[in-house]
Amino acid sequence: MDKTRLADKHVLITGAARGMGAAVAEHYAAQGAKVCVGDLNLDGCETVVERIKSKGGEAIAVGLDVTKRDQMQAAVKATVDAFGSLNVMLNNAGINKPLMFLDITEANWQQIMDVNALGTLLGMQEAAKQMIAQGRPEKPYKIINVGSILSRQAFDDVVPYSCSKHAVLAMINGGAKALAQHNITVNGYGPGVVRTELWEQLDKDLVAIGKFEKAGESMDKLAESMILLKRYSYPEDVIGTAAFLASHESDYMTGQLLMIDGGMVVQ
Ligand SMILES: NC(=O)c1ccc[n+]([C@@H]2O[C@H](COP(=O)([O-])OP(=O)(O)OC[C@H]3O[C@@H](n4cnc5c(N)ncnc54)[C@H](O)[C@@H]3O)[C@@H](O)[C@H]2O)c1
Secondary structure, three states: OOOOOOOOOEEEEOOOOOHHHHHHHHHHHHOOOEEEEEEOOHHHHHHHHHHHHHOOOEEEEEEOOOOOHHHHHHHHHHHHHHHOOOOEEEEOOOOOOOOOHHHOOHHHHHHHHHHHHHHHHHHHHHHHHHHHHHOOOOOOEEEEEEOOHHHOOOOOOOHHHHHHHHHHHHHHHHHHHHHHHHOEEEEEEEEOOEOOHHHHHHHHHHHHOOOOOOOOOHHHHHHHHHOOOOOOEOHHHOHHHHHHHHOHHHOOOOOOEEEEOOOOOOO
């Protein structure tokens, strides 16, 4: 691994106390990035920071609710105070709670849209304001949003989540157009079925609403029926693309959502 590939990157990652966000934070730090690990779960952030530091990396932890603008502003400020600037923003925090279409409630819709869509908007806006204030860079600043296969299609048991991830794709497209003039690129990646705590809970919830018969079978069944490569994925499967999007190798890309789904959505 090239330990200097991301050496000039000062990154804020939301939802990074566990799962893919934590794995990406550690992968970035291992390649020289300085990383602010943000999450509702501050203890989890501190554990990730300890792991990064134990391997010689640099990181700080912040408690952060992405649905609150003042907390997003404080997280951006903490990143800049610690590292001197912010040049990569990764909007990763996300939640899901499946319900069949006719059972969707206002609360279910609101909670999912707040975290996944509004949280991404606030992260993009507050990062971009900071980046613009820093002055036009020679090489682009980067905003990276986490989409999903459900940015490109919808399943009947997770319609609010699908809407929220379509919104993430719209913000990648629209944000790229709005921010190019400041030399800020906006891209994203879309995982498919990834074995994290989010999916462990989803697996139980899908049994509760009658989509699968018993716990533990949803990931294998989806892999068999919907994934060309016939296996579900792990956080390690996404970290390479996440690093590419943060690195100078992707400097001439903007407005793109890269799928990392083993072939669930082919174009
Ligand atoms: N796991 C999958 O199969 C899968 C597939 C496609 C996309 N995704 C997306 O990838 C991203 C990461 O998912 P994951 O599987 O690692 O999830 P995860 O549940 O393991 O981790 C998500 C983290 O986000 C944090 N979080 C939740 N609400 C928050 C809020 N309001 N403010 C700040 N932090 C908050 C949680 O505390 C948690 O640490 C999410 O955007 C998710 O929608 C996941």
